[in-house]
Amino acid sequence: MEKIICACGHENPAGTKLCEKCGRPLTEQEQKSKVVDMRYDGIAIRSKTRNKSLIDKIWNFFSSVKVGVSLIIINLVAASIGTIFPQEFYVNVSSIADKATYYEETYGSLGKLYYSLGFADIYSSWWFQILVGLLGISIIVASIDRGIPLHKSLKNQRVKRHESFMKRQRIVAEGPITDGDASKTLDLIEDKMKKLKYNVRREGSAILAERGRFARYGPYINHLGLIIFLLGVMLRMLPGFYIDESIWIREGETRAVPGMEGYFLENEKFILELHDNDPTESQVQQGVNVVAKNYQTDVKLYKQSDDAVAGQAENLELVKEYSIRVNHPLQHEGYSFYQMDFRLNEIKTMIFNLTNKETGESLGEVSIDLTNPQDEYVIDDKTKISLLGYYPGFSGFKDGVPQTATPTPNNPAFIFKMTTPETPDGEMSFVAIRQTIEPNGENKYKMQFKSVETRNMSGLTVHKDKTIPILIVGGIIFMLGVAIGSYWNHRRIWVEQLQDGTIRLAAHTNKNWFSIKKDLNALTEHVSLPKYIDQLDEAAGSEQNEKEGDNTL
Template sequence: MSDQSEGIVEKVWDIFSSMKTGLALLGIVALVSGIGTLIPQEAMDPQKAQSVSAIWRMLGFTHLYSSVWFRLILGLLCVNLIVCSIQRFGGIYNQTYKPKLPSASSTVPQKIQAKITGKEDQLQQAALETFKSEGYRLTSDEQENHWSFVAQKYRWGNWGSFITHISFIVLVVGALVGSMTGFKGYFSAGAGDTLSIKDIELNRGTVTENFKIQINSVEDRMLANGERDNWYTDLSIMESGKEVARQTLSVNHPFTYQGITFYQANFAQGGKFTVDLKGQKIPIVLQNQGGNYYQVPGTDLFVILSALKPDTNQPVILYQVYKGNSPQPVKMGQMSKGQTDAIENTFNLTFDGLAGYTGLQVKKDPGVSVVWIGSALLMLGLILSFYLRPVTISGIIEKDEEATLIFGALSGKLKSRAEEEFEKINNKLKAKIG
């Protein structure tokens, strides 16, 4: 590699190893996230996102988190964290497993320090016994003119900030994997309906799976005291005409199949009908207040349920029939359960009773498991950083006419804790030596 290429690589490395670069990228991510909370996002609320000015939608402000440039910023932040972690790894490893022993009294920590004079063997034995009894890991070395040591307690705490940095990398990778390979969508259907997973309304991503969803039943259950229990949807997964999975889901109790999760989002009242078209009986479910419509096969007639009285014993509905693009209905009427009306001398419509209409959020996020790993690493890093802060005490016994134990503690960010531990060790050493 030429000197010029090495210089470019070194400059790029310096940029990404800089804390300023990391802070700048974090600032941009925070700014974009702030904008995303103020401007409705298509993935979160498609209807509100459509009400945003066209110029903002064109500039991508309604799908910030899935934009290429936002993913690029996250990728650069990942690179920055990785480079910083690589640079810090060697120092943390040596600090944990290969601590540097004092070579002279001048290399012993100065801010928190003490000296004890006595016999060489007595001082050394007292240090060994004291640090062992207090749970310290002791690394020592004996030379002709001195005996030196480093005592470490909670040495795994050295890895707290490193693991926290790694956790952010894993979290960003998980978010990127989820946004680039998953999808999020919504569909509403009535009891008895069957639709393909590819037919759901997508907010983001692409569906590659190819199975059908069958809605067996939908209920809005009430408790004996009149309060709502929950919304329930009995759902089956169909492949090649066979049921391969089935579960009843409700609010806060989703159903997952092949990494795709179905969430109960809403519920609407509806009605079950039978369309009798030249002897062919077709069961349909219509949502209350025109939430959906049914086009009679081979005609330009459309049926909607315009109103409903949800009386369990005597339900009553109002229906309307439209023809083509006409804004006025060609037929409207009221029916009780079991009643049949003839429509335009073309088909008969029978009201069979009440039916639920479910609304389900559908989500596939392959990055969830990665995000969970990142979250676990983050918790581990924070625990190590705040609850297992390492204490390091190093010292030396210089072999002169009268031996002196000179030892000191690294203060770190929590000086008070280091002073407390040091004072405890100092008092025990003095007591042993007498």
Template sequence: MKKIICECGHENPEGTTLCEKCGSPLTEEEKSKKLADMRYEGTAIRSKTYNKTIIDKIWNFFSSVKVGVAIIIITLVAAGIGTFLPQVIYVSLTEYQDAAAAYKAAYGTFGSIYYKLGLADIYSSWWFQTLIGMLGISIIVASLDRGIPLYKSLKNQRVKRHENFLKRQRIFASGEMSAEEADKAFDLTEAKMKEMKYNVRREEGALLAEKGRFARWGPYINHVGLIIFLFGVMLRLMPGFYIDKTLWIREGETMAIPGMEGFYLESKKFTFETYSKDEQKEEFNESKKAVNAVAKNYQTDVKLFKAPDDAVPGDTSNLTLVKEMPIIVNKPLKYDGYALYQMDFRLNELKTMHFDLIDKKSEKSLGSVAIDLTNPEKEYKVGKDSKVVLKKYFPDFAGFEDGEPQTASPLPNNPAFIFVMYTPETPKGETSFVAIKQTLEPLGTTKYKMKFSAVDTRNVSGLTVRKDKTLMILMLGGIVFMLGVTIGSYWSHRRLWLLKTKDGRLLMASHTNKNWFSMKKDLDAVTEYAHLPVYVDQHDEDQKAEDAEKKSKDKEKEGDNI
């Protein structure tokens, strides 16, 4: 590792632009600048010094601000594309075998491609999590690359600085003073700066007054908050940290709860209440003119059970009741870190259909059958000598394709059946296709028919199962981030240097990382109190010179045009 030796004799690491001891410029580029680059105190930044090995190149890639901004933009664009269609957690899958079928049915080819690319569940997709990981690495590397050198430089900064360092500060002043006047100015400056809550150090005819150094760490605290937040986001992919599942359960059913291993839920009853006309306020009616009924409440009365630890999955024979309560909108069932929310419902889903086996000629019934649409039997006994065989069942009849009946989903939304009816008169059996408002006889005219007589319905509750152990981590990340924003926005790092030269001059310089107005206000107070030389703002002077030069050139152009 090469060392850069300053004229003061101090050895500086390679890449240093301002001497760590006296502050003199060490490179030709830095010497050519009128004002010193104080962003990182002139310290050696690794990414700006080394670029030889693979490790150097990887480090420099992730430490680049441009790369970090590019990753943020790509992440935001990807998240925006994820809003084109609803995310999978908001799509009802009850009518389809899987999410892919649901997206294809609802949005066609675009929906199918959208799902295959992982955009339907974008925040859990591997490539989005890769972007989040890259962003986290970029923030960590950029913070270490700049933060560690800055910390070392500020911790070890010297009181006495070279004249070149002071002259190249934005605020600078110089004046002739006797030794006694200079000592008095030092004492008064120290007293006044301490009064203004500055930390003052003196050493060999030099003074350093410093205030608000912690403000330099505001951006780095922001980075820590972002890293904590991103860590919480990535933890959501780890098993047990984040669960967001959907459970559709019918009245009377007992089902295993997705995401809650070993727990079962029984739906006792679903209740749906609406406002009566007398209960609705006039303004409420005005906003709901097109609605026949306004929901007042919907809830599911449930029982929560836990299976034994050694139970076989799906075995509900030895369950222990854990909790019994109604799940109401915004009043979830909570247990062991889990929460079950009432999110949706379907009223009057078909449960059981009742048919009579009818003699078409006499219109007499030989008996009736009740078909459970969720779990139908294969054969039904009718009377003493007759039976009905359920050859095929189509829960959601969607028409014919190439002469074959089709079902759109496994849900009993539009049931259809192919029956084979056996009676003493028709021992070989007769085949009939029966759907709602439709009866076909594909193998010829039959003597008997299945006549619909009644239907039983039940309600279905749509519940959301949630567990989020990352919430506190996300909140902590947000709090730390806002702390960094507050520190970086409302405080500034202010410094004042005084130097008594051998030729009887008193030099004063000042620097702040932001809010020069407040810095100048402090300088005005100490200058008047300690009778220091009048300072100049070299940045303003340069700006005035540039403006004057520009005006002069504009006048010359006007003269040439005339």
């Protein structure tokens, strides 16, 4: 693109509003303006000057403030929708199919749609990660588009500026000093500005006093922190960076730890302790009959040896023993095991007697482990029980076939084949709680329920988050940028002494004009400079006078 040659001879990139060397307005709009636009010091911004190639169009799209704000709103709306129903992490079901069923049965068709669209696990959904990625790209492009040119402009700014630049600043002053030796004016100004903690540069008869330049980088530090934070969020999708799994483990059971390859966890015992005192009135109103004092799981953590088969509980080495309690997790190598839930008195074993229905005589006892039932139970040489079907969560019949709703033995049912000396061909019987069906007619023998053995089950959460340090760093940098951008400001004062002794002064700040006016008051008082004016306040006053005149007419 063609460069813009200023009257001073300096070549400026296309799109520059103010000459990089002398500050002359280069565009018609700036030349007509009473106060020049100093947001980016008149520099050329790529997105404002290039719009021809496909890359330019993509760059301009992501550098747009409107696009960035829109992406922020879309991300916030999507995250808000994810709070309407509980996230699937908090749903106590074991399989994906069970989770889909839970949302549909609990919240109806809206819950089914909610789960199907991925709102139930929104922060891990692919489309939400794309939204976060697009927002990150927008922030990066916008920061590069504006931040790098601004940095170059501030780094290379000249001390002496053209008259047209000086007169088009918001705060200006021009005239002779009202008192004192004119030859010492610049020395007095320099001395005073240094006392006011300004960085002073002097070239001949011109002075540039600058303070708080770092405040201009506040928004970009803010952006950097946000980019780091978003990177931490996206890294959670990569294996090993973020693990948040739930595991239900029964007493006496040893299970592989999800997300922690090669480790197994054994639940030795679950302990529930209740308070002796009665519930308070408010707790009774909430339906609370007893108050838990402590619930904990005594566990053993094992690590599998290198030569063992992956996923098989063999060749295990004890790593740690611990009692997991609420807010007291087991911690190992960055992993944390939290006590989240429990289930009491789950049926472990059901004991039946094979009984003659007429005489009540028992031929023997059969004990069925519901987590590992056998196909056949032998009582003696001529008496045995074959287990033809097992339905841990019996939910009824469909087309004459028994159905099970869950793999958890909360309503077990069985199909038995009973072989005895009197019935060598065997008798079939369907046995459920309070229900017995004999499909082949009246049987001579029955499986009579005797007793059950129960055990407790603990709900644990396995958590590991390597992104926490990244999120913390990003958050700290973000807040640092917010503080810098909010509480500091960039102040600049240009002073030039003309050959006839006249002082020309201009001042600018990116915000908090009261602060720079306060410094100018102190400077004017010290050096007896001509009185400055605020051109925007003056323009506003003129406009108000014109309106009052129109109203009078």
